[in-house]
Amino acid sequence: MADKGELVLVTGGTGFIGLYCILQCLAAGYHVRTTIRSLKRRKDVKEMLKEGEVTNIDRLTFVEADLSKDDGWKEAVEGCTYVLHVASPFPPAPPKHEDDLIIPAREGTLRVLSLARDAGVKRVVITSSFGAIGYGHTKKIDVFNEQIWSDPNGPNLSAYLKSKTIAERAAWDFMEKEGGAMELSTVLPVGVFGPVLGPDFSISIQIVQRLLNGSFPGAPDLNFGVVDVRDVADLHLRAMTDPKAKGERFLAVSPPTMTILEMAQVLRERMGKAARKTPTRTLPTFVLRLMAIFDKTVALILPELGDRKVMSNEKATGVLGWQPRSKVDSLIATAESLIKYDLV
Incomplete structure (x- = not known):
């Protein structure tokens, strides 16, 4: 690919989405700078990118x-034409206090925006989340799209969902008051699946991992939006360069949603013996309620049991020409890669 001569900063280079954004920026001919919390992880990032068949890692x-x-942040944004702010704190367990998650997400976002503006960055694309659209509502919403915002003060919002909502709100407020000539777009993925490149992957991947290794005695009655990580990265690049993306939010989803039982059925049909441990029935709600007494992580999902959300990707497909791959292809690619790297 020809050298575009432009530098893109991708924050969170060890993350699942961050890695694929780096991959696709390099493939498109950009120079890429990425932030990682420790330079000791440079080797890990390079190895995972090589698994993704990067040829111009120089x-x-x-x-x-x-x-x-x-x-490090001033140095990170210096000389960049674009910034893809993908990094966001996501703890393996609920934090002791929600501010432990909310404050770093909000302040980190504002720090990147402020320094990017000062450095003359043309456009920043922030990785937000469907969590900033689909939660805290007291009235039924027929179709979730980019015009809708989660209510951080509404019922049943985890610290993570609050952090994504508050951080994105803060970003748009900053742009309105202090953004100057810089432009902003946001991408809001649902559950992110797709081929892993190593042990760093999204929390969503654990669903497929646990289905394959038999960790689910039954399938919790949960309904998910699904999107492939390769398509999420593609949407970031479209939002980064398309003039029509300026000042817009884009929901990244391949509708319709799927239940965990439907995911298990796809794996059994396509993966054969590798999926022999996947559940064949829904786990009764009362069992999950009992488990939630002892497991805070299980308690977080209780409000979502049986909820069926309808999501639209019409804006991303219509405005930016984005075409996500099928959910089945994404789930099978996830499973095959987990097996390849002996992660199940």
Whole structure:
């Protein structure tokens, strides 16, 4: 690919979406700088990118930076034409206090925007989440799209969902008051699946991992939006360069949604013996309620049991020409890659 001569900063280079954004930026001919919390992980990132068949890794550089600190961020944005702000704190368990998640997400986002503006960055694309659209509502919503915002003060919002909503709101408020000539777009993925490149992957991947290894005694009655990580990265690049993306939000989903039982059925039909441990029936709600007494992670999903959300990707497909692959292809690619890297 010809050298475009433009530098893109991708924050969170060890993350699942961040890795694929780096891959696709390099493939498109950009130079890429990425932030990682420790430079000791440079080798890990390069190895995973090689698994993704990167051929021009010499165009990739690293900066050590953490969302909770100022160090490194000024250096990170210097000379960049675009910034893909993908990094966001996502703890393996609920934090002791929600501010432990909300403050780093909001302040980290504002720090990146402020320094990017000062450095003359043309456009920033922030990875938000469907969590900033689909939660905290007291009235039924027929179809979820980009015009809708989660209510951080509404019922049943986890600290993570609040953090994504508050951070994206803060970003748009900043742009309105202090953004100057810089432009902003946001991408809001649902559950992100697709081929892993190593042990760093999204929390959504654990669903397929647990279905394959038999961790689910039955399928919780949960309904998910599904999108492939390769398509999420593609949408980031479209939002980064298309003039029509300026000032817009884009929901990244391949509708309709799927239940965990439907995911299990897809795996059994397509993966044969590798999926022999997947559940064949829905787990009764009363069992999950009992489990939730002892497991805070299980308690978080209780409000979602039986909820069927309808989501639209018409804006991304209509405005930017985005065409996500099928959910089945994404789930099978997820399963095959987990088996390839011996992660099940």
